[in-house]
Amino acid sequence: MQFSIFTAAAALVSSVHAANHMVVAGKDGLTFEPNNVKAAVGDTVTFKFWPKNHSVAQAAFAKPCEPLANGFWSGFIPSTDKAAATTFTYEVKNASAPVWFYCTQGMHCQGGMVGAINAPASGNTVEKFVENSKNATRNVSPVSTAGTGGSLASNGSASTGSGSNSTGPAQNTNGAATVQYSTFLAGAVGMVAYLMI
Numbered sequence: 001m002q003f004s005i006f007t008a009a010a011a012l013v014s015s016v017h018a019a020n021h022m023v024v025a026g027k028d029g030l031t032f033e034p035n036n037v038k039a040a041v042g043d044t045v046t047f048k049f050w051p052k053n054h055s056v057a058q059a060a061f062a063k064p065c066e067p068l069a070n071g072f073w074s075g076f077i078p079s080t081d082k083a084a085a086t087t088f089t090y091e092v093k094n095a096s097a098p099v100w101f102y103c104t105q106g107m108h109c110q111g112g113m114v115g116a117i118n119a120p121a122s123g124n125t126v127e128k129f130v131e132n133s134k135n136a137t138r139n140v141s142p143v144s145t146a147g148t149g150g151s152l153a154s155n156g157s158a159s160t161g162s163g164s165n166s167t168g169p170a171q172n173t174n175g176a177a178t179v180q181y182s183t184f185l186a187g188a189v190g191m192v193a194y195l196m197i
């Protein structure tokens with residue numbers, strides 16, 4: 001009985017915690033798709049880069065094409081004919097604080113290659129961020145090390161030449177999988193404790 005309760009609780013918990021959200025960078029022009037990710041605390045956002053050479057850096061809302069101090073930075077991730085094997089994953093620490101980002105390549109930021117995590121529906125919206133980015137006078141890359149504020153990972157399937165253009169489910173990095181597992185365990189234990197009271 002206890003085992004079945006645990007199993008049910010585990011199934012429930014695993015379905016509501018720590019999702020991984022995929023953001024496609026540069027696949028259909030100068031875009032991040034989606035350009036406003038709705039994510040909860042503990043969720044991860046993985047950026048997957050299409051040719052030819054894009055990046056993602058965190059910005060402040062008021063300065064769309066300049067690095068935010070201590071913000072995340074993927075570095076430039078080149079690819080020739082399909083999605084790059086390297087992905088960049090950011091973990092959401094605070095779901096109530098919007099996170100703004102942009103591509104630092106050329107004038108991609110001004111060209112619309114910007115986005116957000118949890119941008120609000122009113123006030124500082126992602127639409128306003130896009131508008132502001134068009135007026136930025138320059139596009140600045142961070143000076144921090146590539147991978148700062150997140151994790152770079154190599155997608156094994158991409159190196160074999162298959163699967164990298166898949167539109168299937170997001171592939172987690174090892175880091176994301178670890179986060180999901182630990183959250184899953186904590187949630188499952190909590191649920192069992194609750195059910196046994």
Ligand SMILES: [Cu+2]
Nearest residue numbers: 054103105108
């Ligand atoms: Cu770009």
